[in-house]
Amino acid sequence: MKVFESAELLRRWRNRQKGRVVLVPTMGALHHGHEALIQLANRRAGPHGVVVVTIFVNPSQFGPNEDYDAYPRPLRHDLAVCRAAGADAVFHPPPGAMYPDGFSTFVEEVSLSRTLCGKSRPGHFRGVCTIVAKLFLLAQPTHAVFGEKDWQQLQIIRAMVRDLGFPVSIVPCPTVREADGLAASSRNAYLDTGERRHAPAIHRALLEAARLGSPATIVRKATALIRRIPGARIDHIAAVDSLLKPLRNRQVEGRLLAAVFLGKTRLIDNIPLPPLP
Numbered sequence: 001m002k003v004f005e006s007a008e009l010l011r012r013w014r015n016r017q018k019g020r021v022v023l024v025p026t027m028g029a030l031h032h033g034h035e036a037l038i039q040l041a042n043r044r045a046g047p048h049g050v051v052v053v054t055i056f057v058n059p060s061q062f063g064p065n066e067d068y069d070a071y072p073r074p075l076r077h078d079l080a081v082c083r084a085a086g087a088d089a090v091f092h093p094p095p096g097a098m099y100p101d102g103f104s105t106f107v108e109e110v111s112l113s114r115t116l117c118g119k120s121r122p123g124h125f126r127g128v129c130t131i132v133a134k135l136f137l138l139a140q141p142t143h144a145v146f147g148e149k150d151w152q153q154l155q156i157i158r159a160m161v162r163d164l165g166f167p168v169s170i171v172p173c174p175t176v177r178e179a180d181g182l183a184a185s186s187r188n189a190y191l192d193t194g195e196r197r198h199a200p201a202i203h204r205a206l207l208e209a210a211r212l213g214s215p216a217t218i219v220r221k222a223t224a225l226i227r228r229i230p231g232a233r234i235d236h237i238a239a240v241d242s243l244l245k246p247l248r249n250r251q252v253e254g255r256l257l258a259a260v261f262l263g264k265t266r267l268i269d270n271i272p273l274p275p276l277p
Ligand code: PAF
Pocket: 025, 026, 027, 056, 058, 061, 128, 131, 132, 150, 153
């Protein structure tokens, strides 16, 4: 497995590739969820393709009072996970390299980014789109894998690819869960023992509410159930359509999304709301 810190060396290596180049952008602190992204990338790459994992804690997607400094950076562990999951190359640029002095150009999606997590984390998706666009330009992948856990991010990246015409196929990867149902996330490491014990109740609440009929009833039920979780503070719970607008009925595919603080940790999760027959 190659490890690149220099964008120029990554670019030269990439230009020598003849098959598919499948990108897995991450911020490191890799867990089972990332392993699944890399394994899916390997299947997409096929016998002649390569998988490139990027590890970069992207400062522009963190708000001023968020956890940029505290975000875990266990590089040795991350490289071992990449190697074991079958990555061909890792790109791990130093912080300054992606944002040179005087950096003043951003990529901003202005519709899907304005709702849900975009409301409570202003500027977050602008930071995500900017770094992902830069990584696409650098690594020139044919495919890029994104987890469904970050449902809004996945839809925004799809919109960016469509709007700017990036020649990249976006490959969604289903959410990986711990045995008790909690969605795998680097931020789970912030939970104390009590919070960790209560955290799976978020997923259970979504599943229980999703058994009901109308989107409004589902959101009400999920809200009531999550309010009962000790230490939980709801950021948002919403049933949305493919454009992240409130889901009006169950004739179309929908998604039930939740963002919930447990103590200081902000957890997100989502499940499908398939159309009713
Ligand atoms: O999903 C993430 O880990 C990040 O938002 C991403 C896509 C790697 C951009 O920094």
